[in-house]
Amino acid sequence: MSVSEVIVEADGGSRGNPGPAGYGAVVYAADHVEVLAERREFLGIATNNVAEYQGLIAGLAAAAELGAESVVVRMDSKLVVEQMSGRWKVKHEALIPLAERARRLAAEFTRVSYTWIPRAENAYADRLANEAMDEQSRAAAPRAAEHREPSTRTQLPADVDPALGRTEKAEKVTAASAGKAEPVRHGPGWIGITGSPTRMLLLRHGQTELSRQRRYCGRSDPPLTPLGRRQAAGAAAMLSAEGGIAAVVSSPLGRARETAQAVATALGVEMEIHDGLIETDFGAWEGMTFAEAAQRDPELHARWLGDPSIAAPGGESFDQVAERVGAACRDLIERYPGAGVVVVSHVTPIKMLVRSALGVGPELLYRLHLDLASLSIAEFYPDGGSSVRRVNDTSYL
16 A cells, blocks of 8 residues: 555653653544554553654654655654754753654655644544553553552552642543543642643752842842752752653743753753743842842832832832733743643742732732742643642752
């Protein structure tokens, strides 16, 4: 059988990331209706990204077997799509040989294009990937039962993180394995929000000399201290084990960019810059301690501490910060629907994002403490709902 143009949809998943992993790939005719080939395989222990690349490789190989000349690849992995399109570099050691293999396969066709699609549109390939993992799980169950100790304690499924909820791929298992469309992901059960959220992993930058001295540090740009670099490395190591991260987006300031680059390198993705994530402009108070600013402008400083509409001399108010951070948040939700995004920023913008997810007033800005290199997680759902999963976590440092 020989066809001129085909559509390849591929997916991969890992229950644990790394954990038991599998991939699925489906090849459609150009009408996107007739299924020409299916592929699925259990991979053993691997990460989501490795499984997704393996799915792409299997899909391209199947297209080559069909004699296709042109291939349209559609995947919900932004990482794979951007790297195969040449817009992002492949830096992670485990992905380099897989990307090279995929490129060699792609070179056999006259034309190959790569398109990112929402997870809901990739349900067929996702089902195949989960079937591969499910079959292995069922095969392993009798062996595991032979060695299982009796217990009355309730156990969480292996694909559920008690702190974060399900991983990106594991959350789609139930309905997808039954051949149905991707199920909606619910937020905290009693709230009723639904859909697959944009999951923002909010990471504050590491230590600088001004932060060590507890001075206002807005638009000035001190580098990370040696401790700050170690903090960035610790955060990067922790985040490299997270699943479903499509991008690392940073404030334009150097201390945030240095922290973000450590994370991006560990994840094997490109770092992006978003000006809306920059720290508050503290104006004349820049570089001062709390006491020094209060002594310089006692009345104004006191008002500033309780009124978000008040700006520092020559600086900006928290209301102004909220406006631009809100615009950045909406932009990230639009660009990364249903995906994970590491947002590396500063104490005030991160507080603004947590505040938005909680739907609370400005009091949070004055009462929430965020440590250097701490992680908070906020989720923003397509129906407008939101939730906060974690705040000020420094357990990895």
